[in-house]
Every structure is written in C-alpha cells, then in structure tokens.
Amino acid sequence: xxxxxxxxxxxxxxxxxxxxxxxxxxxxxxxxxxxxxxxxxxxxxxxxxxxxxxxxxxxxxxxxxxxxxxxxxxxxxxxxxxxxxxxxxxxxxxxxxxxxxxxxxxxxxxxxxxxxxxxxxxxxxxxxxxxxxxxxxxxxxxxxxxxxxxxxxxxxxxxxxxxxxxxxxxxxxxxxxxxxxxxxxxxxxxxxxxxxxxxx
Amino acid sequence: xxxxxxxxxxxxxxxxxxxxxxxxxxxxxxxxxxxxxxxxxxxxxxxxxxxxxxxxxxxxxxxxxxxxxxxxxxxxxxxxxxxxxxxxxxxxxxxxxxxxxxxxxxxxxxxxxxxxxxxxxxxxxxxxxxxxxxxxxxxxxxxxxxxxxxxxxxxxxxxxxxxxxxxxxxxxxxxxxxxxxxxxxxxxxxxxxxxxxxxx
Numbered sequence: 380x381x382x383x384x385x386x387x388x389x390x391x392x393x394x395x396x397x398x399x400x401x402x403x404x405x406x407x408x409x410x411x412x413x414x415x416x417x418x419x420x421x422x423x424x425x426x427x428x429x430x431x432x433x434x435x436x437x438x439x440x441x442x443x444x445x446x447x448x449x450x451x452x453x454x455x456x457x458x459x460x461x462x463x464x465x466x467x468x469x470x471x472x473x474x475x476x477x478x479x480x481x482x483x484x485x486x487x488x489x490x491x492x493x494x495x496x497x498x499x500x501x502x503x504x505x506x507x508x509x510x511x512x513x514x515x516x517x518x519x520x521x522x523x524x525x526x527x528x529x530x531x532x533x534x535x536x537x538x539x540x541x542x543x544x545x546x547x548x549x550x551x552x553x554x555x556x557x558x559x560x561x562x563x564x565x566x567x568x569x570x571x572x573x574x575x576x577x578x579x
Numbered sequence: 580x581x582x583x584x585x586x587x588x589x590x591x592x593x594x595x596x597x598x599x600x601x602x603x604x605x606x607x608x609x610x611x612x613x614x615x616x617x618x619x620x621x622x623x624x625x626x627x628x629x630x631x632x633x634x635x636x637x638x639x640x641x642x643x644x645x646x647x648x649x650x651x652x653x654x655x656x657x658x659x660x661x662x663x664x665x666x667x668x669x670x671x672x673x674x675x676x677x678x679x680x681x682x683x684x685x686x687x688x689x690x691x692x693x694x695x696x697x698x699x700x701x702x703x704x705x706x707x708x709x710x711x712x713x714x715x716x717x718x719x720x721x722x723x724x725x726x727x728x729x730x731x732x733x734x735x736x737x738x739x740x741x742x743x744x745x746x747x748x749x750x751x752x753x754x755x756x757x758x759x760x761x762x763x764x765x766x767x768x769x770x771x772x773x774x775x776x777x778x779x
Binding site for chain 2: 423426427428429430435436437438440441444445448449451452544547548549559560562563565566568569572579
C-alpha cells in the first residue's frame, strides 16, 4: 500500500521552492507519488500570529543569508527577488487550473514559476508572467487568464487553504507522509528515513 | 587555524538539548572545539515578538510531536516535561559558575541538566535540583547555591545574553562556525558540510 505524499507550499516561500525541487526524487526512490497543494501563508499567519521570516527583527538578516546557503546546500540556483514576498493568490489559482488539466505538467509549471521567481527575478504575482510561463509549457494562456477571474477557482483555493489549515498545515513546505506531518525543507532527511524504514 | 565553534542554547529548549548532544562529536571529527553559551530565549522573544513554539496556535501540537520524533531521529531519549517551558535564569547562571571552574566538566553538567529535564522530568528551574546535579559531577553544591544569589553572576548572564543578541542570536540552538551563523539542530548537516569543505 503506497499512499501519496501530500506537499503543501506557498509560491513566495524560498523553503517551499527547495521542497518542490527536492521532494519528487525522494518520493520516486521509494515508489511514492506526490500530490502538490498550493497554499497562502498569509491566511495561516492570521492564525499563528506569524509573519514572513525576513520581516522579523533579528531573524530577517539571518533568513536572507540562510535562503542562499540552503540553496547552495541543495545545489539550486537562488537570488532573492527584488520584490519579496509577493501575493500568490493568482499563482496558486493558476496551478489549480493547470493541475485540473494535467497533473505532471502542472508540477513542471510550479517548478517553472518557482525558478522564474527565485532564479530570474520574474514577478510571479503578475498574471501576465504567470500566463507566459504557462504558455511555455503548452497550456492555453488565454483560457488561463479567463479562468483566473472565475469565482469558482477563487473559491476552490480558499476552500483548499482552509482544509490545509484544518489539517494542521502552518508553514511552507509542509508534508504529510502516511499521515505524519513534516514542516520545513530541513525535515527532508527525516522524510527519507520515514520512507526507508516505514516510520521511526 | 582552527577557531572554536560557538554554541548558544537555552536550557528549556528541546532543540537546544539535541544540539548539545550532537555538536561535540561533530566538532571533534573536524578537530574543532566548542564554546558553550547559555542564553535566555525570553529576552530574545521580546525583540523578535516570538513565543515558545508549543504555545503558538497550530504550531503547538506539531511542536510536541516534532520534539519526540527529532529525538528518535537523533537516537536520544525524550519525554516532554510536565512543567514546560521553565525559567532557566538560575540554570544558566549555574552553568556560567561551573564553566569558570572547569570547562569540560561544565559541558557534562549542561548535558546532565538537559537529560534530567528532558529524560527524567526533573524541574531544572528548581535550584535544589540544579545543585544536586552539580554535586553529582563533583562541583561544590553549597558554593554554587551561594553564587546563584550573587549579583555579579546575574550581571554576567545579562551581559552575555545581550552580547548574543547583538551578534544576531535569536533561537536555540544557534551556532557560529568561522563567523557563519546556523540556527537550529536541523542545520547540523550544513555545519558538517561547512567543516568538511571549509565553507560552501
């Protein structure tokens, strides 16, 4: 019995980007699939009283340093975007729309969005950029832009975000492996151990 | 040139306990020594607006689960103390006093305090317990208890805490390796990589 790994991420989260880049190979090595769930950390922070890591006194300077070092540790390119963090409502909605059509391609779309934002300083809160990246992967940019103003897509993201919070998700990345919650890209080694040993 | 690793920790911090248990073997494998610096997270939280992890909505339940899982991951015993967190002013002062006399033995004292608190549910905010544990390692319990009411020891902890904050320390454990800051026991693999490669 091989249940999928649930992966929650915010498109404006550097650690979410690292999680997105790393989780699929880990899952594949252990015969697992991954379900990707975009979330909005802003809604979470209203409950936890949290704030974006780089905006917190003392933590902010460390955060920007740690983002870059973690990227080197994972072997990923990274440059702090000039506009950071950004609102990711439309980015997350675009992913849901893409995921409806083609799940594997939607994951490639998510990674392309992350790379555009954290490698190329492309503002992924701008729907024109989101549509252009979608088109580069073969999605229909016009249909995507029309869908982004659709009320049902907004409602689906809101409902998915509430479901994530109800499940205990409070950060990005956040993973569930066989129901076990793991917060942070720094828990990937524990996820590997969990998958290898069937829990520990 | 082999500079010591600076290790900052709060005695009420489970992740600080994991850091304390793990850092010395890592340092030794790379020919490094470690300087131990007790801090008071309460003073840090006043600046960062933080709060003890287990008291935060959503995060609290995860925290208690993560403490236990991390302990299993590191091969350490762990049981959430019935009184948690506790004030660690006197515990930290006792460490400074012990460190003045015998640095290697003071580290054993710190580990014994951590184990008493996180394995045996001994309240280490109680100076009688701190003195008993000190005596078990050969320290003079009477002199320790007298020193704990000494103003100069209080002032030294306050000054050391301010120096730590001025250096950017905002959590437990917190490490500096060749000036490079690392927050969290989950950064130990990055510290290992840093020590192996001389930075990355």
